[in-house]
Amino acid sequence: MDPYITEWLNLIIRFAHLIVGIAWIGASFYFVWLDNHLEKPPEEKAEKGISGDLWAIHGGGFYEVAKYKLAPPKMPTTLHWFKWEAYTTWITGFLLLSLMFYVGAESYLIDPRVQALTQWQAIGLGLGAITVGVGSYELLVRTKLKDHGLVLAVILFIIATALSYGLTQVFSARGAYMHMGAILGTIMAGNVFFGIMPSQRALVNAVEEGATPDAKYGLNAKLRSTHNTYITLPVLFIMISNHYPITYNHSVNWLVLMAIILITAAVRQYFVLRHFGKQKPMVLVSSIIATIVLAYVIAPKSVELSAEQKLHDVSNAQVQQIIENRCSTCHSEVPTDDVFKSPQGGVIFSDIASIKQWAPRIEARVVHSKDMPFMNKTQMTEEERLTLSLWLSKNEEQEKG
Secondary structure, three states: OOHHHHHHHHHHHHHHHHHHHHHHHHHHHHHHHHHHHOEOOOHHHHOOOEEEEEEEEEOOEEEEEEEEOOOOOOOOOOOOOOOHHHHHHHHHHHHHHHHHHHHOHHHHHOOOOOOOOOHHHHHHHHHHHHHHHHHHHHHHHOOHHHHOHHHHHHHHHHHHHHHHHHHHOOOOHHHHHHHHHHHHHHHHHHHHHHHHHHHHHHHHHHHHOOOOOOHHHHHHHHHHHHHHHHHHHHHHHHHHHHHOHHHHOOOOHHHHHHHHHHHHHHHHHHHHHHHOOOOOHHHHHHHHHHHHHHHHHOOOOOOOOOHHHHHOOOOHHHHHHHHHHHOOOOOOOOOOOOOOOOOHHHOOOOOHHHHHHOHHHHHHHHHHOOOOOHHHOOOOOHHHHHHHHHHHHHHHHHHHO
8 A cells, every 4th residue: 555645645644543543442431430429319200210410510500410320211312322432432443443453454454573464464463362351251250250350350351361472472563562452442342232232222122111120231231331440441552552661661561551450440440440539649659659550661771881892983974874774764854764755754864964963762772672763673783782881871972071
């Protein structure tokens, strides 16, 4: 596919995914907040079957919200459903995954340093991982384990850890992370499609038929919705993770991902408890401490230079030659890379001054995380990285001096 067309498709689908994702997550967060803030209704409302109500003010107007214990005596003329936010988020997400990691498998998904796969092998493994992850969840959540939240959570976490490890053994680091995001995102959409919507239809049908709705439908929908709210923050992190190689490019990136999933789920737990009026600041404090500890543990080790290396002089010309050979295919005014046709990240290396301008970025991405050059397409050697590190170190000393 023409790179220019691909870039436009990427922009359009990503923008659409962002918009509908905000709508879905916003609605999800609002209804969780709403459900947790309902108060005991006055007697006249309770007699009508209302289990909780709430008053709010927004946009210059007052709102009165009431929730029935099961369902109203008869269906209203207009009933608002919330489903297309979830479906369109999944559809646009899958289109984006397909465009970036399946159509562009050789560029983004397949890393020969990890596994030499064909495009179709990579696609098959990706779709297979999503099927296994979502299928495992659906099987377990339909058993009696659904009534034992902690046990179910532990089992699902073990399965997710195994999938995270397995994906990093066959895909590029970015590809592995994005597929974990796809698994979690599909579980969320599946909760709407397989659990929440059928339960809501059953409640509506019961009211229309004049029957008493079975409470299990409401409980099932509530359970699936609760699962979704804890998955939301991990999915959001994964969506932006490709900008942060400090996480996905670590040697135990699968373990880093699982740690971040736990931390972000704990942050969500703090706010859920707060909605119930339970102040548990240590949950949030523990999450912050865990993040700091994680950042310390995975911090790149500083490059130790020998006395001989410190005496070795690296000229600007040497550095400029390395950058030109290994980086300029993507970071020049007119890139020659077969995929990237515009300077990535707005970074252009035209002379030694521009190289010095981006020195902190070079140190972070080339020397420490080593995720640049992208997939090491230009075959930068360890010796060249060491040369850049030595030059950066001396350049920094000169600026301080």
